[in-house]
Amino acid sequence: GAVVSQHPSWVICKSGTSVKIECRSLDFQATTMFWYRQFPKQSLMLMATSNEGSKATYEQGVEKDKFLINHASLTLSTLTVTSAHPEDSSFYICSARKGALSGYTFGSGTRLTVV
Amino acid sequence: GDSVTQMEGPVTLSEEAFLTINCTYTATGYPSLFWYVQYPGEGLQLLLKATKADDKGSNKGFEATYRKETTSFHLEKGSVQVSDSAVYFCALSLNSGGSNYKLTFGKGTLLTVNP
Numbered sequence: 032g033a034v035v036s037q038h039p040s041w042v043i044c045k046s047g048t049s050v051k052i053e054c055r056s057l058d059f060q061a062t063t064m065f066w067y068r069q070f071p072k073q074s075l076m077l078m079a080t081s082n083e084g085s086k087a088t089y090e091q092g093v094e095k096d097k098f099l100i101n102h103a104s105l106t107l108s109t110l111t112v113t114s115a116h117p118e119d120s121s122f123y124i125c126s127a128r129k130g131a132l133s134g135y136t137f138g139s140g141t142r143l144t145v146v
Numbered sequence: 147g148d149s150v151t152q153m154e155g156p157v158t159l160s161e162e163a164f165l166t167i168n169c170t171y172t173a174t175g176y177p178s179l180f181w182y183v184q185y186p187g188e189g190l191q192l193l194l195k196a197t198k199a200d201d202k203g204s205n206k207g208f209e210a211t212y213r214k215e216t217t218s219f220h221l222e223k224g225s226v227q228v229s230d231s232a233v234y235f236c237a238l239s240l241n242s243g244g245s246n247y248k249l250t251f252g253k254g255t256l257l258t259v260n261p
Contacts, residue, residue, distance in 0.1 A: 037189070065248060074235065074253040075190070124189050126249070135180075135239075135249055137190040 033059050033129040037138025044115055044145055052110045052141045054125030060105035061127035065135070066098075069122040081108040115145040148173045152236045152252035159226055159259050167221040167255050169210075169236035177238035179203075179212055179219040180249070184233045193221075193234070226259045233257070 034057040044050050054064055062083045067075040079100050080088040087100035097119075099111040108127075112119055126137040153168040171177065178197045182190040194203030199214035208223045219236060236252040 072254075072256075074251045075249075077248055077250075080248060126190075135192065137182075139189040140187075142187075 033127075033136040035125065035127050035136045035138045037125055037141055039141060040139060041142040042144070044143070046116055046145055047114055049111055049113045050115055050143060052112075052123055052125075052143075054108045054110070054127070054138050056106045056127045056129075056136075059127075059129045061108075061129070062105060064102060064108040064125055064127045066100060066108075066110050067124045067126070069124060069140075075124060078110075083108075112143065115143070117145045119143065120145045148177070148238060148240060148250050150236050150238055150250055150252035152234075152255055154253070154255065156256040156258060159257070161228055161259055161261055162225045163259075165221070165223040165226045165230075165257070167234055167236075167257070169219045169221065169252060171217050171219065171236075171238050173217075173238055173240055175240050177240045179210070180237040180239065181208070181210055181219070181221050182235040182237060182251075184235065184254070186232070190235065226257070228259045228261055231257055231259045 036055045038053045064081040066078045068078050069075045077090050078093045081100045081102040083102045083105050089095050102108040122140050124140040126135045128135050149172045151170050180195045181193040183193045184190050194205040196203040196212035202211045210219050210221045233254045233256050235254045237249045239249050
C-alpha cells in the first residue's frame, strides 16, 4: 500500500516558539505533498502544496512566513509553525499521492496546542 | 470555483439501519470523486473513489455512484454498524488549470451509530 507517516501526533508548545511537523511517505516517492488544517468540527482547509525541490504553493490567506514548508526529498516534507500563538492551535494533516491514478494517502495528523 | 456540498450532520442511526449521506459537487472540468472517513483523533482514510461518470466505488459495504447528470456522489450503506461511527468527507480532485491534483473537501458529516 501507500503509507504516510506524520510526526509528532501531538505537541504542546509555548506561545512564541516554533514547532516542526514532519510528513514522510514510507513506501513511495511523492513529488507533491499537501498540508491541511482542520478546525474543530470543520472540514479540512488546504494550506499549501509542497513541491520537492522548489517552493511551496500557498493558498490564499495563508501566511508564508508563518507556515514554513520544506520539501527536501521525495519522501519528506516539513511544516514549521513559526512564532506560534494560541490561534494556531489546530489539527494539521499532510497527504501525498503515489501516482496520477492513485488516491491520496493521509498522515494521522498532528494536534498542535499553543499555550 | 470548484466546491463540494454534503449534507450536514450530525446523523444518528441505530445499528443495521440504512445510511445515505448526500454529496453534490461543482467543478469546471471532469473531477475524480472520493469519500474519506475520519475516526476520532485520527487522520483521513480513503473509503472509496470513482474517476469517471457512472463509475461505482465500493468498500466495506459502502457504495457511491458518480452521477454526472446530477453532479452527485451520494454515499450509501445498507446496514450500518457501531464501528462505522466517524466523520465522512466527500471530496473532488481536478487536474486542470494548475490545480495540481489538490483535493477540495465538503464540510464533513458526523455519523453516530447506536447499538
